[in-house]
Amino acid sequence: MLCEKNNLAHDLQEPFRFLVDMAVISLVESGAMETKDFIRTENYNLRLKPTGARKIVNEYFNMLNKKK
Numbered sequence: 858m859l860c861e862k863n864n865l866a867h868d869l870q871e872p873f874r875f876l877v878d879m880a881v882i883s884l885v886e887s888g889a890m891e892t893k894d895f896i897r898t899e900n901y902n903l904r905l906k907p908t909g910a911r912k913i914v915n916e917y918f919n920m921l922n923k924k925k
Contacts, residue, residue, distance in 0.1 A: 880916040889916075 884890045894909030905913070 876920060877913070877917060880913055880920055883920075884912055884916050 881890075889912060890909060894906055894912065895903045896906055897903055
């Protein structure tokens, strides 16, 4: 049963994935993301610190609320 709940959550988030990708690309291109916004794990993966996550969330909301 737990697997089905996870699948539903993934299905619901998929239509919004490209918006988050656009927010990340925008922040990287503008130079707003800094190395201090990430944690490098022992496997050399990057994870977001709260500061980096907040930047992405703010950029995402700005994109959604932007008047055309």
